[in-house]
């Protein structure tokens with residue numbers, strides 16, 4: 001082969017790779033007490049080959065930092081705005097002007113507008129059902145009116161509870177009967193206007209609600225008897241779930257509607273099946289799959305798969321389960337939880353330029369009397385203002401004794417409050433500050449980082465009381481409730497598909 005020919009083939013391969021677009025996509029939530037500097041976050045995504053990012057709103061915090069980054073962006077209209085968007089076309093036009101056109105003119109490459117977040121979730125009791133479709137029409141209409149019809153598309157991220165399979169196999173896929181007519185109208189509109197449909201898929205939640213769910217089915221590395229569905233064979237929940245939707249679409253005449261996977265991930269703490277090694281296993285399989293650019297048994301084109309999530313969110317409601325703050329590929333400070341081979345000779349790399357507070361921890365004082373009446377109350381107090389989910393049984397700090405629990409809780413409170421004076425003393429006489437890292441084994445006592453950015457407007461979110469849904473503050477839209485229900489419903493559906501098919 002002549003050098004020129006070799007070179008030509010080389011560039012052709014590079015070109016094919018490029019148009020194949022096997023970069024990574026992720027979600028970026030803001031339900032945190034401390035938000036990593038947006039410019040550090042954008043660099044973190046670039047360093048690790050992320051090319052597309054999905055936000056839950058469209059406030060300026062991240063968008064400013066995304067200007068000129070070349071990352072493609074999906075912004076989101078929170079559920080609480082759906083009624084306005086549905087009933088006032090001019091509000092949708094204003095949204096597009098302020099939150100799409102404005103940012104595009106600043107070189108933020110917005111490509112999608114997510115209209116609501118899992119708005120037809122069964123547990124919302126139909127609260128958004130009347131507004132979802134008109135809001136989609138008004139937003140897409142406003143995009144077209146603004147001259148963005150070809151560049152920016154509206155979509156709706158749905159929970160996987162909008163479809164299921166009565167037969168237990170993907171070939172039986174149908175839309176949920178109570179919203180079937182509505183779904184047919186929505187997908188027809190999407191098809192007519194070149195909009196994709198988006199679906200969130202959670203194998204971990206299926207496992208969480210159903211101990212009989214074959215755990216290996218959640219991953220991508222086999223170890224499970226395949227589900228055979230006619231001429232198609234399934235070895236993982238993602239493929240089976242996705243193809244159930246493909247079939248539901250086909251049955252209604254929209255078999256080629258583009259599908260985006262809006263959220264998929266595996267938490268690293270807060271449950272016996274949520275640890276860094278299982279999360280590593282999940283993401284390593286997913287990354288390999290994305291790099292291989294493969295589709296599912298029924299659809300050969302690889303979908304965009306938005307990992308949930310880039311960074312942990314310590315202020316997420318734990319109503320769905322104590323694993324909720326731990327969906328990040330990275331810790332809240334952008335540090336690594338596990339290594340990943342990203343392909344193309346690259347490894348996962350942590351955030352750069354993060355400034356940490358002083359190396360000091362608030363722990364239990366050596367002479368604290370654990371039998372003291374107020375001792376337990378001090379722990380409860382600390383944990384009601386800080387994320388103590390790592391203490392739950394089967395979690396990274398789940399086997400500490402009572403004093404260990406106190407140390408962990410006091411330190412989380414202290415760090416969450418930026419080590420402010422008084423925030424350790426608050427727990428005296430039981431607490432004291434130490435310069436010796438109390439971390440041991442899997443149990444890490446973090447040091448908070450310096451930042452001027454806060455994710456949650458309310459500051460420190462009261463844990464354990466959240467309803468899991470958007471609270472109206474505008475910061476609660478990030479699908480916690482989705483996870484409760486992808487739990488119950490997703491589990492039912494997945495269990496039907498996986499277990500029945502699996503046992504047959």
Ligand SMILES: *[C@@H]1O[C@H](CO)[C@@H](O)[C@H](O)[C@H]1NC(C)=O
Nearest residue numbers: 057058059076077078098099
């Ligand atoms: C849209 O943009 C406006 C003005 O920049 C901002 O105040 C508002 O929060 C944005 N809306 C959403 C849903 O993010």
Ligand SMILES: *[C@@H]1O[C@H](CO)[C@@H](O)[C@H](O)[C@H]1NC(C)=O
Nearest residue numbers: 122123124125126127128469
């Ligand atoms: C639906 O909305 C009503 C009125 O805002 C509210 O009281 C109710 O809790 C909501 N239902 C659910 C399931 O969120």
Ligand SMILES: *[C@@H]1O[C@H](CO)[C@@H](O)[C@H](O)[C@H]1NC(C)=O
Nearest residue numbers: 083125126127128129130131
């Ligand atoms: C939705 O519309 C139906 C029919 O118009 C009405 O009966 C129902 O109350 C509406 N639901 C909500 C939550 O607005």
Ligand SMILES: *[C@@H]1O[C@H](CO)[C@@H](O)[C@H](O)[C@H]1NC(C)=O
Nearest residue numbers: 272273274275276277278442
């Ligand atoms: C992670 O969880 C799995 C399943 O519970 C368990 O088998 C494994 O030992 C755990 N790994 C670590 C490092 O804790």
Ligand SMILES: *[C@@H]1O[C@H](CO)[C@@H](O)[C@H](O)[C@H]1NC(C)=O
Nearest residue numbers: 339340341344345346347348
């Ligand atoms: C990636 O990590 C592996 C070990 O996990 C190491 O052997 C390899 O050299 C690393 N590659 C790069 C490019 O750093």
Ligand SMILES: *[C@@H]1O[C@H](CO)[C@@H](O)[C@H](O)[C@H]1NC(C)=O
Nearest residue numbers: 391392393400401402403405
């Ligand atoms: C430590 O805290 C966790 C979470 O609250 C609890 O489940 C566990 O029982 C506590 N351990 C002890 C020894 O009190």
